[in-house]
Amino acid sequence: MISSFLATFRNLRIEVEIDPLLLPHLDCPDKTSLNRTLTVNLFKLIYVIGTIQTRRFDPSRRQKFTDKSDLLEKLNTDTGDFRVRIANVQGNLGSEVLKTLSEDFGVGLSVMVATKLFNVKDSTIERIYGNDRRPDWQCQTQTNRLLVVECKGASDDARSRRQEARAILQKATRQADIRVASMAVIREHATSTTRFVDPPGDEPELDPETQQQVLRAGHYASVFSFLGHSEFSRYFNRMRLRILRTISRKQQLLKDVTFNQIRDNYQRVEFMQRSYAGTFSQTNLGQYLFVGVDVDLIYYLGFLEFQDYENDVDEDRAGNHYIRFKDGILVIEIVNIGAFADVVNIGSISNYQQFTTISDIDAMTVISLEKYWGYVLAQNGFEISLNRGGSADSLDLVAFLNGRRYVFEFKIFRDRRMNPAQAERLIDVLRNTDSYRRILVTNAPVPAAGMYGLGVIIIGRLQLQQIVQTPSRLMEFLDI
Numbered sequence: 001m002i003s004s005f006l007a008t009f010r011n012l013r014i015e016v017e018i019d020p021l022l023l024p025h026l027d028c029p030d031k032t033s034l035n036r037t038l039t040v041n042l043f044k045l046i047y048v049i050g051t052i053q054t055r056r057f058d059p060s061r062r063q064k065f066t067d068k069s070d071l072l073e074k075l076n077t078d079t080g081d082f083r084v085r086i087a088n089v090q091g092n093l094g095s096e097v098l099k100t101l102s103e104d105f106g107v108g109l110s111v112m113v114a115t116k117l118f119n120v121k122d123s124t125i126e127r128i129y130g131n132d133r134r135p136d137w138q139c140q141t142q143t144n145r146l147l148v149v150e151c152k153g154a155s156d157d158a159r160s161r162r163q164e165a166r167a168i169l170q171k172a173t174r175q176a177d178i179r180v181a182s183m184a185v186i187r188e189h190a191t192s193t194t195r196f197v198d199p200p201g202d203e204p205e206l207d208p209e210t211q212q213q214v215l216r217a218g219h220y221a222s223v224f225s226f227l228g229h230s231e232f233s234r235y236f237n238r239m240r241l242r243i244l245r246t247i248s249r250k251q252q253l254l255k256d257v258t259f260n261q262i263r264d265n266y267q268r269v270e271f272m273q274r275s276y277a278g279t280f281s282q283t284n285l286g287q288y289l290f291v292g293v294d295v296d297l298i299y300y301l302g303f304l305e306f307q308d309y310e311n312d313v314d315e316d317r318a319g320n321h322y323i324r325f326k327d328g329i330l331v332i333e334i335v336n337i338g339a340f341a342d343v344v345n346i347g348s349i350s351n352y353q354q355f356t357t358i359s360d361i362d363a364m365t366v367i368s369l370e371k372y373w374g375y376v377l378a379q380n381g382f383e384i385s386l387n388r389g390g391s392a393d394s395l396d397l398v399a400f401l402n403g404r405r406y407v408f409e410f411k412i413f414r415d416r417r418m419n420p421a422q423a424e425r426l427i428d429v430l431r432n433t434d435s436y437r438r439i440l441v442t443n444a445p446v447p448a449a450g451m452y453g454l455g456v457i458i459i460g461r462l463q464l465q466q467i468v469q470t471p472s473r474l475m476e477f478l479d480i
Contacts, residue, residue, distance in 0.1 A: 011039040012077065013040075013081045014039075014081075014192050014193065016035070016038050016194050016196070017195040018195075019195075019198060020034060021200065025145075025178050026117050027143060028116060028119065038113060041112075042075075043314060044312060044325070045105075045108045046069050047323075047329075048125065049105075050068045050227070051111075051222050051226055052107045052111065052127045053068075053104060053363075054226035059224070059233040059234065060356070060360050061228050062353070063229075063289065063352045065227055065228075065289065065291070066289070067364055067365070067368040068104070068226075070368050071365075074088065082192040084187065084188060086155050086186065086188040089101060100414070101365070102153035102154055103151075103153045104153070106153020106184035109192070110136070110137075110184065114149060114196075118147055119141055119142045119143075120141050120147065121142060121212070121308055122326040123219055123306070124139045124140040124215035124219055125219050126138055126215045126219045129218075133170050134174065135148050135170055135174055135179070136149060140212050144211075145177035146176040146204040146208075148171055148176035148201070149181075150167045150171035150181050150182070151167075152164070152184065153186065154184070156185065157185055164183055175202050176201045177201050177203070177204060178199050179200065183195040183196075210244075214240055214244060217240035217243055218237075219327065220232070221233050223327070223329060227291045228352060229279065232262065235255060238252070238258075239300070242300070266279060267279060269330065269343060271330055272313065274294055274295075276293060277293060277298060278290055278330070280344050280349045281350060281351065281352040282350065286335060287333070288335075288337050290330070290334060290340070291331055293328055296328070306328060308326045309324070309325075309328065310326070312324065318336055319335055319339070320333065320334045320336050320339060353372055353375040358464065361443050365412070366411070366412055369412060370410060373397060373408065376467060376474055377399050380471065380474050382401045383399060384399045396408055396410045401480070404436035404437075405435045406438075406439065406478070407430060407433050407435045407437075409426055409430050409439070409440050410442070411442045411443075413443060418444035418460075423440075423458070437479075438456045439458075440457070441464065444461055445461045446460035446461075
């Protein structure tokens with residue numbers, strides 16, 4: 001759980017460099033400093049990374065809050081500065097994972113900095129969708145200005161400088177009052193930095209009131225895709241269509257059906273004199289998560305009239321950790337589930353891994369995939385002996401069944417493609433390992449049938465999809 005992992009540091013320092021052209025656009029007490037130190041709340045960081053980086057369309061019921069929280073395992077919180085264990089990531093997970101991690105942190109840091117510099121409305125923070133070379137996200141400020149941000153993340157200054165020109169071009173592809181390129185550099189032996197550059201903009205296309213409501217609907221659709229509420233996500237996407245007056249009769253009927261399901265079937269939790277509708281899921285043995293939304297937001301008029309809370313709240317109650325964000329989202333990390341015995345049937349709470357889809361795996365890091373695979377193995381009676389970090393031969397995971405040793409290597413391909421040369425390199429990691437079974441698990445299709453003759457079992461995309469749907473299929477593919 002994040003709260004136990006970050007018992008000492010929940011806020012870390014970053015260094016921010018500001019383009020002089022940006023100063024007239026700021027909405028914060030300091031309107032003159034070009035260099036400043038800001039603090040980043042790590043609960044909020046994970047929340048905003050998930051909001052921007054998680055696909056909104058075709059959402060699944062798997063909550064990804066835990067998956068994105070895996071990023072925090074690579075932080076060094078000893079100094080109070082935002083520092084990343086870059087050598088550990090590159091050595092154990094590879095440069096591709098380091099690139100993905102840099103991008104995720106780059107997006108999250110851009111949002112955290114923007115909220116402090118521009119006084120934004122949290123409930124309007126929305127990922128920008130499209131197939132063109134678009135900026136990453138947009139939002140509205142308290143003064144109704146549209147802010148568009150393109151984010152880049154790197155692990156060294158040279159790469160960040162190379163990214164800058166492309167970022168400036170990308171952020172200029174959308175109309176907005178302010179358009180910013182955010183350049184983050186994660187560091188291991190110094191404080192991580194973020195540069196905000198080249199802010200000029202132009203007149204946005206929608207009037208401020210319509211723009212705000214459209215952004216807010218998109219924001220909640222993205223948030224709930226991240227938090228594993230497919231019903232909520234689709235509901236707010238249809239709310240967005242209604243605000244734009246492009247909703248079809250069929251979509252309106254589906255929206256009404258979903259509204260009734262949320263209103264009548266979701267659990268209600270009271271916190272700080274507000275009511276939240278949501279659901280519980282199990283994240284680990286004895287650990288649970290509640291995710292809910294202020295009940296006012298599920299009603300059309302309540303949604304239109306909702307005002308962001310004044311502050312985020314982060315506190316412990318009855319052994320559980322409550323995180324309430326300004327946009328009306330409540331997340332509770334639970335170890336004392338008995339405190340909610342009058343709200344939910346505890347025995348009926350499902351493990352969040354149960355709702356995983358193949359698309360969810362495509363969006364995972366290797367860290368998250370290892371944890372998901374541990375869940376699948378446990379479902380099939382395996383005992384997990386070793387995770388990454390304790391192995392001399394750099395194996396991703398070792399497990400035992402009936403006294404026999406099984407070793408696993410994992411590889412996520414962002415483009416879902418693996419060529420024979422890549423397959424051979426991964427197989428080489430496993431081929432000479434002393435084990436009963438050696439298994440490569442990947443989200444890419446197996447490139448050639450002949451690969452099965454190399455003493456390694458490959459669980460490719462087709463097999464992985466079947467295991468996701470029915471975990472017991474794993475035994476078939478392992479020939480047990």
